[in-house]
Amino acid sequence: MPSEIEHPIVRADREGPTVEILGGRLTFKVLSEETGGAYAMIDQVVPPGVGPPLHVHRRETEIFYVATGTFEVQCGTEKHRLGAGSLFVGPRDIPHRFENVGETPGRLLLTVYPGNFANYFQEVAEVPPDDDQQMMDLLAKYEVELVAAT
DSSP states (O other), X not given: OOOSOSSOOOOOTTOSOEEEETTEEEEEEEOGGGGTTSOEEEEEEEOTTOOOOSEXXXXXXXXXXXXXXXXXXXETTEEEEEOTTOEEEEOTTSOEEEEEOXXXXXXXXXXXXXXXXXXXXXXXXXXXXXXXXXXXXXXXXXXEEEOOOO
């Protein structure tokens, strides 16, 4: 089987395209386009108390590695508190979420498989915070559904 990349990808700490979302910083370490859409990797700095709402992906699996900080993750009805060095895999079709429950910014390394969903973050950074319709359209484009918390 041939490799999805033709040459090594090397990026130093904090190197790569960057966007800011919800007071945090996302640095794209591997772009989906660089792997033919096979995967993407994003270094996320997440402020305390921040994380996405419960949601479900229909096409992607997300793999989160906690580099620093303390996060609560939920997958289905299970909740886990994770510290540095921990790993969480959010499979497609199962609602999941995470939140930085620490007192300082935390850092996650996110691998998205397949990688196209990583482009969502680049697009959502351009959506005005009060434009609910544009946000819903973007979620629909990437087949991501928000789930009411139970």
